[in-house]
Amino acid sequence: MQDAQRQFVEAAAAALGPKSVVTEHDAIEPWLTDWRGRYRGAAAAILQPASTDEVALIVALANRHDVPLVPQGGNTSMVGGATPPPDGSALILSLRRMNRVRRLAAEEGLVVAEAGVILADLHAAALGQGRRFPLTLGAKGSATIGGLVSTNAGGTQVLRHGTMRGLVLGIEAVLPDGSIHDGLAALKKDNRGYDLNQLLIGAEGTLGVVTAATLRLVPAIAARAVAWVGVDSPHAALDLLHAMAPAADAIESFELIPAHSLDAVLRHIPGTRAPLERPHPWHVLIEAVASNADEAPSALIETLLAQAFERGLVRDAAIAASEAQGEAFWRIRDSISEAERASGPALQHDISVPVAAMPNFMIDGARAVEAAFPGTSAGAFGHLGDGNVHFHVRAPAGSAPDWPTRNAGVISPFVHDLVVAAGGSISAEHGIGQMKRDELARLSSPARMHALNAIKRALDPRNLFNPGKLVSLASDRLDQ
Numbered sequence: 001m002q003d004a005q006r007q008f009v010e011a012a013a014a015a016l017g018p019k020s021v022v023t024e025h026d027a028i029e030p031w032l033t034d035w036r037g038r039y040r041g042a043a044a045a046i047l048q049p050a051s052t053d054e055v056a057l058i059v060a061l062a063n064r065h066d067v068p069l070v071p072q073g074g075n076t077s078m079v080g081g082a083t084p085p086p087d088g089s090a091l092i093l094s095l096r097r098m099n100r101v102r103r104l105a106a107e108e109g110l111v112v113a114e115a116g117v118i119l120a121d122l123h124a125a126a127l128g129q130g131r132r133f134p135l136t137l138g139a140k141g142s143a144t145i146g147g148l149v150s151t152n153a154g155g156t157q158v159l160r161h162g163t164m165r166g167l168v169l170g171i172e173a174v175l176p177d178g179s180i181h182d183g184l185a186a187l188k189k190d191n192r193g194y195d196l197n198q199l200l201i202g203a204e205g206t207l208g209v210v211t212a213a214t215l216r217l218v219p220a221i222a223a224r225a226v227a228w229v230g231v232d233s234p235h236a237a238l239d240l241l242h243a244m245a246p247a248a249d250a251i252e253s254f255e256l257i258p259a260h261s262l263d264a265v266l267r268h269i270p271g272t273r274a275p276l277e278r279p280h281p282w283h284v285l286i287e288a289v290a291s292n293a294d295e296a297p298s299a300l301i302e303t304l305l306a307q308a309f310e311r312g313l314v315r316d317a318a319i320a321a322s323e324a325q326g327e328a329f330w331r332i333r334d335s336i337s338e339a340e341r342a343s344g345p346a347l348q349h350d351i352s353v354p355v356a357a358m359p360n361f362m363i364d365g366a367r368a369v370e371a372a373f374p375g376t377s378a379g380a381f382g383h384l385g386d387g388n389v390h391f392h393v394r395a396p397a398g399s400a401p402d403w404p405t406r407n408a409g410v411i412s413p414f415v416h417d418l419v420v421a422a423g424g425s426i427s428a429e430h431g432i433g434q435m436k437r438d439e440l441a442r443l444s445s446p447a448r449m450h451a452l453n454a455i456k457r458a459l460d461p462r463n464l465f466n467p468g469k470l471v472s473l474a475s476d477r478l479d480q
Contacts, residue, residue, distance in 0.1 A: 001044040008065040022046040041084035060178035071205035073144030079433030115146025131217040134161040152202035154429030159385035170214035176460040219291035225298035226326035230280030234359035254385035255285040264339035353424030388428035
């Protein structure tokens with residue numbers, strides 16, 4: 001431990017008590033590696049505040065001793081955004097002890113949750129009051145509210161409810177100078193200049209430490225319909241999405257799944273079975289919900305699918321006859337990443353392009369990659385309804401496990417160039433972190449990078465908050 005860090009840790013322990021500081025190597029070890037195991041850092045201590053005031057005190061001490069901090073929640077970042085630097089120069093600031101639901105107002109449709117509240121626990125708390133928080137993802141059992149806000153997380157319900165940016169009504173955060181931003185009030189109108197709440201959403205902990213958020217709730221689901229549909233192409237799937245316009249207010253998910261992804265799940269995930277009798281080149285998973293028990297989303301979806309079948313958009317379809325069957329359909333979708341990992345090494349890209357351009361991109365982009373890198377196979381799956389897919393490039397047969405590491409520097413820029421040419425984004429819902437930091441700088445306009453760097457320098461002039469993530473400045477530590 002460096003001298004400055006030792007003095008900082010001793011001061012924090014004296015002020016906050018021993019529970020607020022962890023220095024045992026075995027206790028720190030699990031939090032030094034990212035979710036995917038691609039990045040590994042080093043940290044001499046974890047700071048564990050139990051309140052916003054304690055976060056502010058820790059940040060003040062960090063300024064006094066010039067010690068960088070890496071905010072961390074559930075450590076579920078897919079881009080190395082919560083991993084400390086490998087040189088041990090930073091300490092981890094864990095928000096996991098701040099796990100209270102401060103207020104749940106069902107009649108107002110809002111909840112105030114601290115940064116360390118686990119998403120699945122928030123779901124349960126809201127359902128206990130007849131409401132739900134309409135954002136879910138595979139890591140819901142470990143992802144925390146602070147991290148979801150800081151990365152502007154998405155998920156499978158963005159089509160109807162939007163990303164975290166659209167679900168956050170207010171934010172409380174500690175800024176790099178140790179001051180507390182109290183923006184939790186859910187104001188419909190607020191014209192006091194720059195919107196600090198929106199600035200902090202998606203900032204990946206580089207501009208402030210989110211300590212709590214006011215979130216929008218919606219009525220609990222009273223009825224739902226889950227359908228699995230076989231189609232000929234992504235173009236047919238997009239036409240089907242347009243044909244579902246009469247149910248737009250009910251449809252929450254519209255997921256596109258290629259045959260090879262379904263095959264991987266059936267091959268590697270025990271207990272799964274094909275929803276349709278015959279194979280199809282592409283599949284669509286649709287979920288529609290109703291908050292009123294008198295409504296019947298299944299009847300609406302059945303009618304619309306029948307009309308789509310008559311137009312030749314659908315080859316076959318199955319509407320779940322029970323909750324168990326609906327969950328079985330969703331298990332296939334949620335297991336794709338696990339199944340593809342079991343199929344062999346691959347490079348994953350979380351990208352978005354305009355919805356209208358997505359079918360051509362999925363077909364032409366895959367062909368371009370396979371032509372440029374012989375032996376690879378490329379394909380995409382995911383949230384067609386909101387223009388976000390996970391574009392995977394799988395290694396040639398027999399490749400070593402380190403194939404992604406050896407080839408990422410060539411293949412990923414090629415994919416990102418295709419995305420930018422299609423008017424898209426190299427990060428749709430996973431953030432930039434350290435994985436895409438250099439690519440963001442390479443592909444962004446000078447105006448964007450000037451603004452991002454200027455904001456970082458203005459709010460965090462000493463680069464103490466999550467250094468090395470999102471933006472790449474002239475020095476990892478800014479001029480003093």
